[in-house]
Amino acid sequence: xxxxxxxxxxxxxxxxxxxxxxxxxxxxxxxxxxxxxxxxxxxxxxxxxxxxxxxxxxxxxxxxxxxxxxxxxxxxxxxxxxxxxxxxxxxxxxxxxxxxxxxxxxxxxxxxxxxxxxxxxxxxxxxxxxxxxxxxxxxxxxxxxxxxxxxxxxxxxxxxxxxxxxxxxxxxxxxxxxxxxxxxxxxxxxxxxxxxxxxxxxxxxxxxxxxxxxxxxxxxxxxxxxxxxxxxxxxxxxxxxxxxxxxxxxxxxxxxxxxxxxxxxxxxxxxxxxxxxxxxxxxxxxxxxxxxxxxxxxxxxxxxxxxxxxxxxxxxxxxxxxxxxxxxxxxxxxxxxxxxxxxxxxxxxxxxxxxxxxxxxxxxxxxxxxxxxxxxxxxxxxxxxxxxxxxxxxxxxxxxxxxxxxxxxxxxxxxxxxxxxxxxxxxxxxxxxxxxxxxxxxxxxxxxx
Amino acid sequence: xxxxxxxxxxxxxxxxxxxxxxxxxxxxxxxxxxxxxxxxxxxxxxxxxxxxxxxxxxxxxxxxxxxxxxxxxxxxxx
Ligand SMILES: Cc1ncc(COP(=O)(O)O)c(C=O)c1O
Numbered sequence: 001x002x003x004x005x006x007x008x009x010x011x012x013x014x015x016x017x018x019x020x021x022x023x024x025x026x027x028x029x030x031x032x033x034x035x036x037x038x039x040x041x042x043x044x045x046x047x048x049x050x051x052x053x054x055x056x057x058x059x060x061x062x063x064x065x066x067x068x069x070x071x072x073x074x075x076x077x078x079x080x081x082x083x084x085x086x087x088x089x090x091x092x093x094x095x096x097x098x099x100x101x102x103x104x105x106x107x108x109x110x111x112x113x114x115x116x117x118x119x120x121x122x123x124x125x126x127x128x129x130x131x132x133x134x135x136x137x138x139x140x141x142x143x144x145x146x147x148x149x150x151x152x153x154x155x156x157x158x159x160x161x162x163x164x165x166x167x168x169x170x171x172x173x174x175x176x177x178x179x180x181x182x183x184x185x186x187x188x189x190x191x192x193x194x195x196x197x198x199x200x201x202x203x204x205x206x207x208x209x210x211x212x213x214x215x216x217x218x219x220x221x222x223x224x225x226x227x228x229x230x231x232x233x234x235x236x237x238x239x240x241x242x243x244x245x246x247x248x249x250x251x252x253x254x255x256x257x258x259x260x261x262x263x264x265x266x267x268x269x270x271x272x273x274x275x276x277x278x279x280x281x282x283x284x285x286x287x288x289x290x291x292x293x294x295x296x297x298x299x300x301x302x303x304x305x306x307x308x309x310x311x312x313x314x315x316x317x318x319x320x321x322x323x324x325x326x327x328x329x330x331x332x333x334x335x336x337x338x339x340x341x342x343x344x345x346x347x348x349x350x351x352x353x354x355x356x357x358x359x360x361x362x363x364x365x366x367x368x369x370x371x372x373x374x375x376x377x378x379x380x381x382x383x384x385x386x387x388x389x390x391x392x393x394x395x396x397x398x399x400x401x402x403x404x405x406x407x408x409x410x411x412x413x414x415x416x417x418x419x420x421x422x423x424x425x426x427x428x429x430x431x432x433x434x435x436x437x438x439x440x441x442x443x444x445x446x447x448x449x
Numbered sequence: 450x451x452x453x454x455x456x457x458x459x460x461x462x463x464x465x466x467x468x469x470x471x472x473x474x475x476x477x478x479x480x481x482x483x484x485x486x487x488x489x490x491x492x493x494x495x496x497x498x499x500x501x502x503x504x505x506x507x508x509x510x511x512x513x514x515x516x517x518x519x520x521x522x523x524x525x526x527x
Contacts, residue, residue: 003501003503004501009474009478013470013523324518359475360461385475
């Protein structure tokens with residue numbers, strides 16, 4: 001006689017009120033595949049945990065965003081925000097789609113050049129640009145967005161040394177009605193500081209201001225903030241052109257569009273609170289048309305990061321153990337933790353099973369493998385009883401995790417890309433000891449043996 | 450122990466007359482409760498589970514202990 005299928009024992013106290021615990025989940029969230037490839041197969045072949053990106057989804061998101069803007073304002077280009085995700089394969093997909101590069105450090109600048117992006121197709125932002133990197137960026141014709149008065153001096157020194165006029169842009173900050181205001185970057189419009197910077201650049205006589213840049217924040221849920229930002233930038237452009245001899249060729253309104261992720265503390269689903277790309281595009285382009293003088297339309301740049309990549313990335317993790325906590329919730333220990341999920345600070349992720357499970361759901365906590373109390377991926381979720389090896393898929397995780405992840409306690413895992421044709425590529429190998437110790441040196445007298 | 454007084458129906462709904470609380474149990478849980486009420490040891494319960502179901506006696510042993518932990522937290526056993 002063959003044995004019956006085993007379900008781990010579950011008992012749940014039925015609380016009065018509206019608790020759903022104790023009943024089979026009305027609708028289990030299940031994801032069996034990514035980009036058409038079975039998640040079971042991915043884990044069997046490549047191990048667990050795994051970051052998985054979907055090429056098709058990245059391209060579709062980019063095309064959709066580009067279309068939303070270009071149909072309203074044709075003279076537009078996107079600069080891929082490297083910090084959001086600078087894995088080569090990810091950057092390359094965006095570059096193939098037509099995006100230039102937006103970098104904020106000499107390291108990111110080197111990455112873009114290494115990938116084959118020309119200097120003229122790099123936007124160089126950030127509050128600290130080491131002198132050597134500025135020199136390289138000037139020589140290679142990058143778009144340099146000045147953040148401080150010191151940087152004006154640095155660039156003047158470079159212009160004099162190279163005996164050439166250097167085109168530059170300045171970063172602006174302003175009140176867009178959104179708090180916190182990102183006022184520590186660039187020059188403030190309302191206080192007159194930004195116009196001072198323009199005058200300062202003009203007085204120096206060796207730099208030529210040709211662009212204006214701003215970035216008002218990240219995960220911005222209010223398209224109107226972009227309307228205010230763009231209006232103020234175009235109005236500022238108008239007064240620069242009246243008050244100085246400079247002609248502004250482009251405005252760069254930065255990034256910050258939200259992805260369909262759920263911020264902690266916001267209880268409505270992202271489908272309701274997150275604006276569409278068309279809402280953002282409408283706000284920005286209508287602000288240009290309404291404020292422009294004459295009929296010369298500057299080029300528009302966008303530095304959209306998370307909106308383009310967050311939803312194309314998944315983290316697959318496996319259950320390694322579970323136990324009953326003293327408060328009667330079940331804790332699952334999984335093989336990926338907050339070391340890999342920097343964005344857990346502010347997101348409540350979508351967590352899916354890879355197959356339907358029968359049985360009663362229980363209030364559960366998902367803990368990562370770190371020996372730290374803060375390693376909590378999800379502290380309140382109803383899950384059917386899972387056993388070792390069962391998988392969970394966490395999303396959206398495509399933005400800011402594979403750049404801000406920590407090498408802490410554990411190695412960082414493989415990153416895969418499911419290609420448009422359904423093939424699978426490893427785009428970053430899992431780490432081993434050599435990756436971590438390569439830069440270390442052990443003084444002779446401390447050697448053991 | 451309150452566990453003995455638990456009235457469990459076939460669908461796994463259980464009523465505790467001493468407190469008025471209700472519980473939901475799955476098939477495996479019902480089986481374990483029945484064996485516990487009969488006074489069987491954890492090890493022998495695990496053995497029986499592994500004979501009837503597709504599970505090793507080692508895994509079942511852990512599950513029985515974990516289950517008892519939950520019963521304690523609910524005050525059903527001490
Ligand atoms: C200057 C600049 N541009 C672009 C971005 C990308 O932002 P997001 O990923 O929110 O679109 C950032 C991120 O903070 C930034 O600082």
